[in-house]
Amino acid sequence: MEDSRSDAEVIEASLGQPTEFGRVFERHWDSVFRFVEGRLGLNAAQDLASEVFRIAFQRRMSYEIVEGTSCLPWLYGIATNLVLKERRSFARHLAAVARFSRITPQGVGDHAAHVAASVDSEQIWTQVQAALNTIDEMSREMLLLVAWEGLSYQQVADVFDIPLGTVRSRLYRARAQLRTLLNPLVELPADSAIRERKT
Amino acid sequence: MTDEMSILAKYQPWTSGPNPEFTEHAKRNFSEFLKQQDTAASLRPVKIRARGRSRLLVVALLAVALLAAGGVAIGIIGDSVGYVGPVTPITETDGLSLVVQESNIGPCLEVRKADDTMSGGCGVDLSEPLNIGVGSIDQTAFANGWAPPTTARVEMTFANGEAITVTEFQSIDDYDVLFFVIPLPAPLTEPSLPVQAAAYDDQGTTLASVAYDDVRDRAPQQDE
Numbered sequence: 001m002e003d004s005r006s007d008a009e010v011i012e013a014s015l016g017q018p019t020e021f022g023r024v025f026e027r028h029w030d031s032v033f034r035f036v037e038g039r040l041g042l043n044a045a046q047d048l049a050s051e052v053f054r055i056a057f058q059r060r061m062s063y064e065i066v067e068g069t070s071c072l073p074w075l076y077g078i079a080t081n082l083v084l085k086e087r088r089s090f091a092r093h094l095a096a097v098a099r100f101s102r103i104t105p106q107g108v109g110d111h112a113a114h115v116a117a118s119v120d121s122e123q124i125w126t127q128v129q130a131a132l133n134t135i136d137e138m139s140r141e142m143l144l145l146v147a148w149e150g151l152s153y154q155q156v157a158d159v160f161d162i163p164l165g166t167v168r169s170r171l172y173r174a175r176a177q178l179r180t181l182l183n184p185l186v187e188l189p190a191d192s193a194i195r196e197r198k199t
Numbered sequence: 200m201t202d203e204m205s206i207l208a209k210y211q212p213w214t215s216g217p218n219p220e221f222t223e224h225a226k227r228n229f230s231e232f233l234k235q236q237d238t239a240a241s242l243r244p245v246k247i248r249a250r251g252r253s254r255l256l257v258v259a260l261l262a263v264a265l266l267a268a269g270g271v272a273i274g275i276i277g278d279s280v281g282y283v284g285p286v287t288p289i290t291e292t293d294g295l296s297l298v299v300q301e302s303n304i305g306p307c308l309e310v311r312k313a314d315d316t317m318s319g320g321c322g323v324d325l326s327e328p329l330n331i332g333v334g335s336i337d338q339t340a341f342a343n344g345w346a347p348p349t350t351a352r353v354e355m356t357f358a359n360g361e362a363i364t365v366t367e368f369q370s371i372d373d374y375d376v377l378f379f380v381i382p383l384p385a386p387l388t389e390p391s392l393p394v395q396a397a398a399y400d401d402q403g404t405t406l407a408s409v410a411y412d413d414v415r416d417r418a419p420q421q422d423e
Contacts, residue, residue: 018236025229029222034214042215050225128210147207161358179203
């Protein structure tokens with residue numbers, strides 16, 4: 001039967017009945033797994049995704065309950081801390097993605113164009129990951145939470161438990177740095193290389 | 200989204216996601232973990248939020264409950280973890296006693312109150328130069344741990360920005376570290392994590408530092 005309770009209600013219920021927290025796992029397992037996989041790769045995701053939920057369970061008493069909101073940003077925050085501990089793996093993973101990933105451009109009709117777009121995309125990705133590696137790790141995680149997970153600035157502030165103004169200023173600087181490093185790419189056709197994105 | 204963010208958004212690494220078999224496996228494990236928490240909660244004689252290794256803590260709590268009930272020294276308890284030596288008091292402050300007691304898996308460092316409620320963990324590695332634990336008993340939050348023998352002060356900073364400085368330490372025979380326990384002020388009734396800490400000597404030189412993301416993860420982070 002469908003559980004209509006909000007995440008906040010489930011977490012509140014789990015304070016008295018720990019097994020209730022299993023609902024949080026069921027709702028967000030896939031997203032958390034993909035989050036870790038996107039940062040560190042499949043093997044690391046298999047090791048760390050469950051750990052995110054264990055830590056979340058231990059910290060549920062400090063979860064700031066806001067009715068009607070998803071606890072996913074909170075879980076991303078815990079996952080981000082784990083990812084930052086593995087920051088060397090993150091750099092390796094980005095490099096591996098650049099070397100081995102296959103790109104599936106959208107809107108490319110024939111094989112030759114597909115191949116050309118793929119080559120372009122791999123080159124672009126190499127530049128993107130190189131640019132990411134020049135940004136300090138906390139700002140980089142903020143950028144990725146916005147760009148890859150679709151979080152708002154306020155949600156990013158909640159993830160890191162820092163003021164919204166701090167997020168704004170850090171992201172402003174990080175985006176300016178990224179813009180400078182990616183400047184030659186900005187002129188590329190908008191859809192020349194869009195990676196297949198599973199959500 | 201501006202151009203640089205659009206580019207970044209397009210270049211999200213592809214993820215396969217968890218396969219169904221692994222998801223089932225993970226779900227089953229997590230469900231088992233939650234059931235254990237449920238059982239542990241029902242064993243607890245009082246509300247305790249603990250630091251240290253949770254599995255071992257439950258065993259230690261059970262030991263206290265059994266000691267209180269039977270008044271008999273316990274050797275091996277539960278899954279082969281138990282006290283094997285006498286309790287050595289280290290220091291006491293504001294009704295909180297810091298004690299160390301040997302177990303079959305190594306020293307147990309525990310904070311106790313007069314009514315036998317306690318928080319602690321066994322098998323602690325006293326070769327670590329600096330170690331911080333946080334917990335609470337009956338709404339009294341505290342930090343405890345140990346620091347290098349030449350420590351003059353330990354500074355801790357919690358996630359909410361609260362900073363605590365420890366200047367009183369105790370040494371005891373057989374352990375080449377300085378122990379401490381300190382009650383945390385009211386805003387920290389629920390200890391706020393992560394916590395960062397550093398030990399300094401009387402010249403202000405940093406002797407050791409640690410950062411814990413989670414109280415269950417007590418290994419010092421390695422700087423790269």
